[in-house]
Amino acid sequence: MPLYMDIHTIADGVKIDDVAQAHKADLQKQGEHDVNYLRYWVNEAEGKVFCLVEAPSAEAAATVHREAHGLVADEIFPVQEGS
Structure with missing residues (x-):
């Protein structure tokens, strides 16, 4: 399965607790895609x-964000994992 890194920029700053909640929403939606x-x-x-x-x-990764909480990434890059 391809691996991607996405980047979001939130103009007024962001709190880690808010990101944790968005991540939980992603986890609930991700299986559908x-x-x-x-x-x-x-x-x-x-x-x-x-x-x-x-x-x-x-696009599948972006769809999960869009449907889960609406915070679509500004950029998505294919990446390879290293050590």
Whole structure:
């Protein structure tokens, strides 16, 4: 399954607790689209959120975010995992 990293920019900053709630919503919705949200990272001060996801396509990953909470990523990149 392809691996993607998406990047969200929240103009007014973001709280990790809010991201945790959005991630829970993703987990509830992801099975409908054969997507697996694996991890996320947050920079509260800069308003940045990074999500690592296995998905059949970038569009499938974006669809989960859109349907789960409406916070679609600004960019989605295919990535390969290293050590």
